[in-house]
Amino acid sequence: AQSVTQLGSHVSVSEGALVLLRCNYSSSVPPYLFWYVQYPNQGLQLLLKYTTGATLVKGINGFEAEFKKSETSFHLTKPSAHMSDAAEYFCAVSDGRTGFQKLVFGTGTRLLVSP
């Protein structure tokens, strides 16, 4: 079975500061990894994903994440936080090799950005 652990239910940063949201996964097969963002009262939007190939993945809105197999991690970063980044962020894992993608989500991290 696959699982995801997101460390920290809340992360607070100042505008302009580095954003680091942590995600560790557990998977017995090579994982596909995703970061989704959820703004208040909205659905989820894909930020970025790792399937195969380059381990540093760039996404929308200046976010990026690095797949580190040795650490079973897929942390999300952004060099400089913006007020509009305040939202709930979800890390997810799936085994795409089975042919049918079932996303297993972490419990989410709320990013708070202060002026």
Next chain:
Amino acid sequence: DTAVSQTPKYLVTQMGNDKSIKCEQNLGHDTMYWYKQDSKKFLKIMFSYNNKELIINETVPNRFSPKSPDKAHLNLHINSLELGDSAVYFCASSQKAGEETQYFGPGTRLLVL
């Protein structure tokens, strides 16, 4: 030109009632999903259909029955609603199964009184 739409957006009902939530995608995708997000924001997959065929059925009470009349629609019918069914239900779709990105609808907020 909404990609994945759900109706209704809000649903308030009494315990014991039967209700349906509708989902439509205009992306031409083959695969659709239902997720449940509880009050602690935890998201869990419930069902998935690929070309109108059920392919994922998680441990969900029999009171929940998905129906896919065609590739673009996946509806969720819930019988005998219980307090614990209160949650936000998200529909999603993807081009096909596998590594494809899932596109989520705006969610239906269900409150059972």
